[in-house]
Amino acid sequence: MKKIYLSLLLFFAAATGFSTTWIITNSGFSFSPATITITIGDDVDFNLGPEHNAVEVSQSTWNANGNTALAGGFQTPFGGGSVLTSQLGVGTHYYVCSPHASMGMKGVIIVQSTTDIAKNQLQPKLLVYPNPSNSIITIKGSNNIIGFQYFITDQTGRQVFKDILSDEANPIDISQLNPGIYLIQIVGQRRQSVKLIKN
Numbered sequence: 001m002k003k004i005y006l007s008l009l010l011f012f013a014a015a016t017g018f019s020t021t022w023i024i025t026n027s028g029f030s031f032s033p034a035t036i037t038i039t040i041g042d043d044v045d046f047n048l049g050p051e052h053n054a055v056e057v058s059q060s061t062w063n064a065n066g067n068t069a070l071a072g073g074f075q076t077p078f079g080g081g082s083v084l085t086s087q088l089g090v091g092t093h094y095y096v097c098s099p100h101a102s103m104g105m106k107g108v109i110i111v112q113s114t115t116d117i118a119k120n121q122l123q124p125k126l127l128v129y130p131n132p133s134n135s136i137i138t139i140k141g142s143n144n145i146i147g148f149q150y151f152i153t154d155q156t157g158r159q160v161f162k163d164i165l166s167d168e169a170n171p172i173d174i175s176q177l178n179p180g181i182y183l184i185q186i187v188g189q190r191r192q193s194v195k196l197i198k199n
């Protein structure tokens with residue numbers, strides 16, 4: 001019985017250990033980032049303003065700035081929500097904010113298969129600690145992150161801080177930020193995001 005539990009534990013650790021949760025926010029009437037490339041198994045969280053949602057549409061609807069939902073596609077409520085890996089097959093997924101599609105508020109999620117991973121250099125795992133914090137945080141990568149750019153944005157998608165990572169462990173003073181939820185994004189081979197809570 002112990003072998004079965006251990007086998008199940010190892011299976012779930014292997015299945016979830018390499019997934020990433022991508023965070024998409026809005027900056028006014030634009031999704032940020034507007035295009036992401038993820039790997040099958042990754043999840044996407046939409047953190048949007050209360051007047052915005054995300055609805056998957058066909059490519060032709062997307063090109064025409066329309067908002068007719070794609071049958072069987074993903075959809076988030078207003079304010080955002082999670083899109084799980086089970087809702088995203090390999091390929092290109094086009095989405096819009098249904099009330100603002102005519103204004104060009106749209107985005108793209110490109111999902112790669114696991115065979116595509118071997119073609120790309122692995123993205124370093126991004127660690128941010130302590131989190132929550134009220135003064136100094138440290139951004140650390142599991143691989144070489146020196147020279148990568150990072151951004152800190154607030155819940156509206158407004159950029160409040162940006163810099164270049166100069167060391168394997170980078171202390172950042174966030175004491176000047178107002179309390180709330182922020183998003184730290186590191187830009188390397190692909191964009192990776194971590195939610196930060198400022199006390």
